Amino acid sequence: MARQPDGPPPPPVVQRLAIRYAKRGRLRFTSHRDFARAFERALRRAELPMAYSAGFTPHPKVSWVGAAPTGVASEAEYVEIGLAEAREPDDVRRDLDAALPPGLDVDAVVEVASKGLADRVEASHWRLELPGVAPEEAERAVTEFLRLEAAPVERLMKDGRRTIDARAAVVGMHSRGETDTGQPCAIITLVVRHTTPAVRPDDVLTALRQTVALSTPITPLVTRLAQGLLGEVPPAPGELPQLTDPLVPDVAATTGLPPA
Amino acid sequence: MPVESANFPGIWERLEPLLPSVQKPIQYVGGELHATSKDWDETDVRWALMYPDAYEVGLPNQGVQILYEVLNERADTLAERTYSVWPDMEAVMRTHGIPQFTVDAHRPVRAFDILGVSFSTELGYTNLLTALDLAGIAIDACDRTDDDPIVLAGGHAAFNPEPITDFIDAAVLGDGEEAVLRITDIVKQWKTDGRPDGRIGLLQRIATDGVAYVPSLYDVDYLPDGRIQRVVPKRAGVPWRVSKHTVMDLDKWPYPKRPLVPLAETVHERYSVEIFRGCTRGCRFCQAGMITRPVRERSITTVGDMVQRGIAATGFEEVGLLSLSSADHSEIGEIAKGLADRYDGDNVSLSLPSTRVDAFNITLANELSRNGRRTGLTFAPEGGSERMRKVINKMVTEDDLIRTVATAYGNGWRQVKLYFMCGLPTETDDDVMQIADMAKRVIATGREAAGRKDIRCTISIGAFVPKPHTPFQWAAQLDHETVDRRLKALKAAVMNDKNYGKSIGIRYHDGRPALIEGLLSRGDRRVGAVIRRVWEGGGRFDGWSEHFSFDRWERCATEVFADTPVSLDWFTTRERELSEVLPWDHLDSGLDKDWMWEDWQDAIREVEVDDCRWTPCYDCGVCPTMGTEIQTGPTGRQLLPLTVV
Structure with a gap:
């Protein structure tokens, strides 16, 4: 039998947050792959109670909606995250923005009321x-x-x-x-x-x-x-x-x- | 020198519109978390720190990050970073007249007081020339003016900087933390004094102080047969021998505290803590182990604090516990358990470059992967036969190894990676073929221990390069034809095995780059002309197989050494005598040359020597010469769980 992680499965998502962020100035040269990695690290630095997927290599619940090409600045990029504990959206906006370098700016965070962010772009x-x-x-x-x-x-x-x-x-x-x-x-x-x-x-x-x-x-x-x-x-x-x-x-x- | 007022041409403004045309532009942008930009006019001494490889390799380099932080903590000092640019960017910069720049504030490298270059490997030498040329700094040190920075080499390769003495002004041997601060003081004082005698005056001060080696202040004389006759200081006050630096008490130097977190993808994406420096295992091929003695441990509590702060500051998910042999820390068990407890359920993974063949390593690895995937474990027996391992002083028997891997597979590890070298002194075909037997025995034992057949073993083989300041510094390097022949035969023996062939992977590179590394490692000042010719012919990024050209190196060496008593073979495949003056003899790593020669003779006689941490001192010479001592625990302290606020 292959080893399985011990213990209970990870806690479920209790709150979904939709985020609008910007890629400005020289940081517009960040590729989407680079940004995704920087974003996950910022989630950790901001100490957000992320929900994780199960298994040996758990991933935080993050869903991306498109992405501007590398080298193109953007005032309106979107991503959705899942938290294991509810947080005040505006606190999340402030903490996450502080955890990202200037030029990668979190401009709005709202609680997701209905799914389908991707369909609305x-x-x-x-x-x-x-x-x-x-x-x-x-x-x-x-x-x-x-x-x-x-x-x-x-x-x-x-x-x-x-x-x-x-x-x-x-x-x-x-x-x-x-x-x-x-x-x-x-x-x-x-x-x-x-x-x-x-x-x-x-x-x-x-x-x-x-x-x-x-x-x-x-x-x-x-x-x-x-x-x-x-x-x-x-x-x-x-x-x-x-x-x-x-x-x-x-x-x-x-x-x-x-x-x- | 350089520029006292920050009225630079705007490099960023010119660079920005060109970035869309190069690969991975983010590497030239800077803006990493914890990057520092200081006011040029508010500081007295300005360093440009370079790692002479691509950003993705250079950024995570611990040495550069430590010095960057140590220097920037001083109010009177500014340090910025620069890396090798890829050939596409080099072409763009040449077309548009953009000089080598720092990524922090995009300042021209030539404007700094000091360009400090960290060489982990000799294969970065051609990249130094590219950077100098792009910076507008004269490639030959003797052509530089008071408007050029001091070009300072450091890192392990600087223990024999002779092949690059044409291009550098000075070299620092050993630990850099205190040395860079001392050099900063010297530069500052020289400026305060009104820069007496310009650049030469400054270099003279550096040399006289002993903080660094200034090659232009030494004469090298040669014998008619090509060997060195002697190396002599040119002036009074310049020391006959220059010593390495050793930082004692690593707890006082807990760097990096705020590691750089890049936006671009790099080769190491983790927070690394050096848990100790130095190694006295005494592996005879290992230059790192020889030149970094003695062992100095960082205490369990400092390691714990650094990990805690490092994770919080970076958001990295992985922590690496670094050293030359991490399982040898006197409290490694407590460190591993303490960290595993602390981060249980936090999705922080811990890694230990575990290279020693020892069942204890498996216990450690189990602890560190407590709730993670158990994919691969790596061990480094280095030599394929029992005899070979005695020659290199890698004290591990085949039974040890088999017991260790059986435990690994039995504990759920699916794959074991084994590192070996080919071309070691006294090696025969049979010594290499025994690697195949060992790998087959590993799989046979592993299948039994795991109770399943889908386990794997990968053997990875590098060609041995004799290095300065090791007992093998006198050895003949094996010619690349023989290396390649032995490796091909080994591969055939593994692949053709019906029972085990499919479970064993074998990876090796051809032996030719190793021969050039050998030339650059044990070369003397005459090798500089070869480096220069290779670079002029387009040589770049020699550490990358897609850029490295053996033919170009061989051709340039032949042309440069024509009508001289030396040659590529003379520098590499020739065995040296005790009486020969070696190019690095005036550079003091603390190792006693007589002891090293004895150890070389012991190698040939297959006599092993034990670690001085748990047996009496065998007089390698380092501690008394350098005024240092072994610093190990145990401290008896424990890692406490993090307090919940």
């Missing part, structure tokens, strides 16, 4: 900062891109090169200029529906370069601003669709109030 709102690109030039590229039927780009995947359409998943796109810096800098914002395979901001940038000849002399800075559900109501012309934060139903269930 349907699309992402991205910001592409393009130093060295004149705003008029970005405006032209966006207008032309939105007129396209399709924008096929190649990407290296696990199973080799594949062509994906970077246009179809784009729900809306907008551009403006940044005026407070010395050099020209265009800002493109866009909302991209989550599809399989996913269309990443990099794919859209590739498409902008290849199909509508946008030139980006300096590496663009990409940030995920939000994730969530696309609204029922179509946006006004020239506006981007609004995304509903996936924590909203949980906040509403806990406080009885609509979120701020």
Whole structure:
């Protein structure tokens, strides 16, 4: 007989917490794998009463919801954890944030009222900062891109090169200029529906370069601003669709109030 | 020297847009938990500490982490870290003119007062040259100006720094904790005095103090046959011999207290505590055991406190109890039980690099894995035959080993790993073939003890490299053709066995990298030209098989040594006489050369010597020469359960 761990099974999950965190500044170069490891260590440093899986190598109960690519900053990443003892969500937010290095910041923790966090992230709102690109030039590229039927780009995947359409998943796109810096800098914002395979901001940038000849002399800075559900109501012309934060139903269930 | 005001070109601003184009950019970003960034202008002495390998290997290095913390605890001192960059990053840095930088505050390495490089292995030498070149520091020490840092080598390889004396300004032998503080004092005083005589003045002060070896202040003369005639100080006041440093009382130096926790994945992801330093088992091949004498234990209570604080500070799930032979701590049983009790049910795992073949090790391993998976146990018999183990003074009989592994399999361990060496002095084909017999006996006994057939044994074999400051320093290294032939024959003997072949795994590397390691280990100043040529030809990361090129090393050695009495073979496969002046004879590890020669003769005669911790002193020379003594327990103290607040 193979050895089994002695003693009773680990205590069950009594509370689920949904967490929104950000990856900012230089720590945007943290890969998801790196972040997951750092997060588990932070859980230990914060001394949270995590629930663990059974067996010889118990794992803390952590479920990830997607992840921004390495090198992309994000204001809106999500993860769910299971605790073996209930805690005040805001205490967890404070302790966990203190246990993570500055730049990996825990912005919101709410008690999960209903499952399905993953189903509530349907699309992402991205910001592409393009130093060295004149705003008029970005405006032209966006207008032309939105007129396209399709924008096929190649990407290296696990199973080799594949062509994906970077246009179809784009729900809306907008551009403006940044005026407070010395050099020209265009800002493109866009909302991209989550599809399989996913269309990443990099794919859209590739498409902008290849199909509508946008030139980006300096590496663009990409940030995920939000994730969530696309609204029922179509946006006004020239506006981007609004995304509903996936924590909203949980906040509403806990406080009885609509979120701020 | 270097820069007194922090008006640096912004390295980070230039680096950041380039990072998306390199592999694993997080390794160049810094931002580890417990990383320290100090104000440049507020400190007097500034160190850049380098581990000359990739970040993933260098970051967990204990030595660098200890010195980083010890130096940064001083208000007047700043220490930052730098690592070897991968070739893709090197290319990017060269294209964009970005110099070698520290990961803490992204400052240029050249701006620091001292670049301290820790060499665990000689195979990091080419990486030193890459870093110097990227930093804009002249590769040849003699070409450096007052605007360049002092390049200081440390670590075990620094016990024979002769092959890199062209490239370094000084070398520290032995424990670094007190030595770096003393060097800091010297640099600070020299600055306060108005930097008299510039860089040379500073090096002269370091040499005269005796804290470090300054190779440029010594002349080496050679005999017509290529051997060294003598090594002489060039100036009055420079010592004839430079001694190693020994930290006494490890309880006073409980570092690392706040270990670095990286975001990037590294080779060791655990909190490691050194439970003692030094080893007097007397294994004749083991340079670490010879140069770190005497044994100095850290007490059970300090170990307990360090583990408690280390876990809380890092969030690591694993604790490693490190030393050269951890089961030899006088209170290891109490430490293991105390920690296992304390962390029972906490999902903290404890590990002990258990290399001694001893049933007691199994008891320990059982304790440490009390509620965990029992996968593999590792033992290091090192020599395949009884005779061979007498030669190397690894005092373990085959029956000991069989009893030990039977206990292991009987206690639910599924896999046993055995380490051996090939190419040991006096070794014959038969000595190596006996490894196969031993492995088969291990499986046969193990199947019986476990009552099942699915147990495994892995044998892992490395090629032996004779090292300076060991009784084998005079030995001929075995040529790589013979090493490879013996290992192939061994592999065939194991694989072709119908009963046991499938239960035995065998792992070895070809013998060629070991020959180059041999050249770099026992080389003298003439080897520097080979290192330089290899590096110029593209040599990088020689410790990585995918980067190492034996052909390049062999070709460069042939070219450099053409028309000289020496050669690659002369440095490696040639046996030395007692009368020969060895390149490291003026560097004092405390070991008495006559005692070492006697021990070498005993090896050939297959005479063993016992550990001086439990038998009378056999006069290796270290304690009286260095003014040190064995520090062992037992203290009789216990680890208490953590108090619940």
